[in-house]
Amino acid sequence: MSDSYSLLILPGDGIGPEVMAEVRKIIDWFQSNRGMRFDVSEDLVGGAAYDVHGKPITDETMAKAQSVDAVLLGAVGGPAYDNLDFSVKPERALLRLRKEMDLFANLRPAQCFDALADFSSLKREVVSGLDILIVRELTSGVYFGEPRGIHSDGNNPENEGGRVGINTQRYTSGEIRRVARAAFELARKRKNRLCSMEKANVMESGVLWREEVQWVHDNEYPEVELTHMYADNGAMQLVRRPSQFDVIVTDNLFGDILSDAAAMLTGSLGMLPSASLGVPAANGRPKAMYEPVHGSAPDIAGQGKANPIACILSFAMALRYSYNEGAAADELEAAVERVLAQGARTADLMGPEGGTPIGTAEMGDRIVAA
Ligand code: NAI
Numbered sequence: 001m002s003d004s005y006s007l008l009i010l011p012g013d014g015i016g017p018e019v020m021a022e023v024r025k026i027i028d029w030f031q032s033n034r035g036m037r038f039d040v041s042e043d044l045v046g047g048a049a050y051d052v053h054g055k056p057i058t059d060e061t062m063a064k065a066q067s068v069d070a071v072l073l074g075a076v077g078g079p080a081y082d083n084l085d086f087s088v089k090p091e092r093a094l095l096r097l098r099k100e101m102d103l104f105a106n107l108r109p110a111q112c113f114d115a116l117a118d119f120s121s122l123k124r125e126v127v128s129g130l131d132i133l134i135v136r137e138l139t140s141g142v143y144f145g146e147p148r149g150i151h152s153d154g155n156n157p158e159n160e161g162g163r164v165g166i167n168t169q170r171y172t173s174g175e176i177r178r179v180a181r182a183a184f185e186l187a188r189k190r191k192n193r194l195c196s197m198e199k200a201n202v203m204e205s206g207v208l209w210r211e212e213v214q215w216v217h218d219n220e221y222p223e224v225e226l227t228h229m230y231a232d233n234g235a236m237q238l239v240r241r242p243s244q245f246d247v248i249v250t251d252n253l254f255g256d257i258l259s260d261a262a263a264m265l266t267g268s269l270g271m272l273p274s275a276s277l278g279v280p281a282a283n284g285r286p287k288a289m290y291e292p293v294h295g296s297a298p299d300i301a302g303q304g305k306a307n308p309i310a311c312i313l314s315f316a317m318a319l320r321y322s323y324n325e326g327a328a329a330d331e332l333e334a335a336v337e338r339v340l341a342q343g344a345r346t347a348d349l350m351g352p353e354g355g356t357p358i359g360t361a362e363m364g365d366r367i368v369a370a
C-alpha cells in the first residue's frame, strides 16, 4: 500500500464543478482498483469563494494549497463577476496561487490523439502521433519586470499623442537555471531532447537565457541533447514540422504564445491540460497546481455539455508529476484515447460530419469503464 496522496480540489465557477465531478469518479476508480489512497479536500475558489467570503481565495485555502502535494483547479470567472474591482476578481485567485506557491514552471503538453487528428488545423500526417511538452517560465520576465507603466513623454514634439508605454523583460540567472533544470528533468524522463527558445539575436535577456540554459546542460545534464532556436523560427517550425520537438523550454512571454499555438495543433480547448510546478519539497514532490487550459465556459455552464477530458488529463499529469505514478498516468491517458477511438464525442468534438454528442457525465463514465 502506498502512502496517501494529498490533493486539494478547487472546482471554481461555471463548468469547473461539472468537469471536476468526473475527476472524482476517476480518483475513486484508482482508489478501488489500484490500491492508491488519496486524502482529498475541497474548497471554494474564484467567484464561488467571492460569493461566500467576499474574496476570490481565503488565507485558509492558500495555507491548505501550500501544504498539499497537489492542487487541482477547475476554472474561475464568469459574467456575474466581470464588473468586480480588480483586487477581488476571480482571476486574482489564480495569480495569488501561482505567486505564493512560486509555481515557476508551466507545463503545457500538446498531444495528438489519433481519433482527433482530423480536428487539427494541420494535415493529419503532420500532427499524427504528435506529443510535445512546452515548459514556460511563469513567474518572471516581461509580465513582471520593472519599470512598467504608461507615462507622459514630456513635451516631445515628435511623439504624436505624447505618451510612452513601458514593460521590462528582466530575468536573473537563477530564474533561468531553475526552469531549465525543471525542463532537463522532464526531457530526461521522455526522449532526452530539449530545445530552448529565445531571441538572443536581438535581446540581452535572450543572450543570458541561452548562456544559462547551456550552463545547466554542460554542468548537470550533459547527456540530454540540447538545441537553441530563435523563438520566431520556433513558431514557424512548430507549424511546419512539430514532430521535430520533444520538450521546449522558453520564457514567460514566448511561452504564452508558443503554447497556445502548439495547443491548437491538436484540436479542442476541451482537451488541453496543464501543470504548474514549483520547487521540490523535502519529500521530493514539487509544489504543484494542475488545471485545464480552458475557462469557466459560461455559454455552456449548467447544461452538462462540457468536455471533462482537459480536467481529467490534468489529473493524469498530477499522477505523473506529483505522485510519481507514471504507469497510472499512462493508464488514464490510454483510457481517454480508447474512448475517443470508440467514437465518444462531447459537443465540442463534433466534426462537420455530425453525430450525436454525449454529455459530461457520460464521457466521465465511459473513461472510467475503459
Ligand atoms: P473559455 O475557455 O471559458 O471558453 C471559450 C469557448 O470554449 C467557449 O465557447 C466554451 O464553451 C468553450 N469551452 C471551453 N472549455 C470547454 C470544455 N471543457 N468543453 C466544451 N467547450 C468548452 O474562455 P472565455 O469564454 O474567454 O472565458 C470565460 C470565463 O472564463 C471568463 O470569465 C474568463 O475570465 C474565464 N477564464 C478562466 C480561466 C481559468 O480559470 N484558468 C482561463 C480562461 C478564461
Ligand code: MG
Binding pocket: 256, 257, 260
Ligand atoms: Mg495565453
